[in-house]
Amino acid sequence: MLADHNKRQVMTLVLIYVVAATLWILLSDWLLFSIWPGSEHVLGSNIKGTGFVIFTSLVLWILLHRISHTELRAEQAETATTLNLFNLPQFFASLPVVVYVLDVSDGDSRAIWVSRNIEDIIGYPVSVALEPGWWEKNLHPEHREQNVADFREILEQEGGNHAYHFRHGDGPYVFIKDELRLISRPDSNTRRYIGVWTDISESHKAEEAILDYSKKLEHAMFATVNSIARLSELRDPYTSGHERRVGEMGAAIAVEMGLDQHTCMGLRIAGLLHDIGKIAVPAEILVKPGRLSGTEYALVKEHPEYGYSILKDVTFPWPVARVAREHHERMNGSGYPQGLKGEQISLEARIIAVADVIESMASHRPYRAGLGLAEALEEIERGSGTLYDAKVVAACLTIFREQDYVITD
Structure with a gap:
């Protein structure tokens, strides 16, 4: 159908050319001498011939342009015909x-x-x-x-x-x-x-295999970190389970704050390792039943830097080393070891700081009996916005007072 249409277009152009050329030959003398009656015969013939050449060239140019356009459309039509409904069943059958x-x-x-x-x-x-x-x-x-x-x-x-x-x-x-x-x-x-x-069965199996491997790797990493944390606890048996409880509480606070699962897992890891620097503190100081001297307390206060130096070269997908270094920093700059303020402290460290205070105050220590959960909650409530991040405190109070969160043994 398209080919017939194109042929008709070409025939129409040829017919127009023949009619126009014939009219030029028959009427050009009359038209020329009517416009220019005083011209000589030779000059008139030259003008007429020149005009005919110009006219013919113009018509031929238009004709060739239309023929080229017609050929292009014919080629496109042939391609479309190759892929049209007559061949679609074969076309689809060749697809995967x-x-x-x-x-x-x-x-x-x-x-x-x-x-x-x-x-x-x-x-x-x-x-x-x-x-x-x-x-x-x-x-x-x-x-x-x-x-x-x-x-x-x-x-x-x-x-x-x-x-x-x-x-x-x-x-x-x-x-x-x-x-x-x-x-x-x-x-x-x-x-x-x-x-x-x-x-997509094969790609789905590959994705499942990668996910399974990732989970196994995550479990292995968590088990390794847990083993390292237990080494620290062996030097300070009175705080056994402290790191794990701080990590779990930190993750629970993060959930209440609407943080993602990846961050929650990072807080569990950071909680397990936040006190790893105490390995460098003499054991007799860690288990001393009475009040620490100024020198002894100064040694204990160095454990965040020790922890950072131990963890800084380990490639975690979370800021674990920063948490170890910053979990004793306070919002008003009164903490240690760097005296950071506000958002200079990483969010994860601000969360672990609150969890650390709650767990430490609620649990027994060699130098004092446990102060109880109620007093621990009052402490962070008093320090909200000055010592502790207000949003973290609010989330912590919610999980304990409204959701009945329990610190496990």
């Missing part, structure tokens, strides 16, 4: 995905067309895939209800993606990525969608 068309009317969905490569990719003939209820029936039973709900939500949003386990025609479940897009919204109640199923 299954293409399907879905009609949705009055809440009911029905597959009306599926590319025939479905048998190679998912293991079902087209006739089976078009049967009512085929898709729902072959969803994994553990997730079927959720998958159907996701599908309904995608229809309401007029398109979207979801992934799910689907039974292959040979029996085992494969992991399918399903992409659905609205292609028409007629005036009737029927909406038409085009969808693509892709078997």
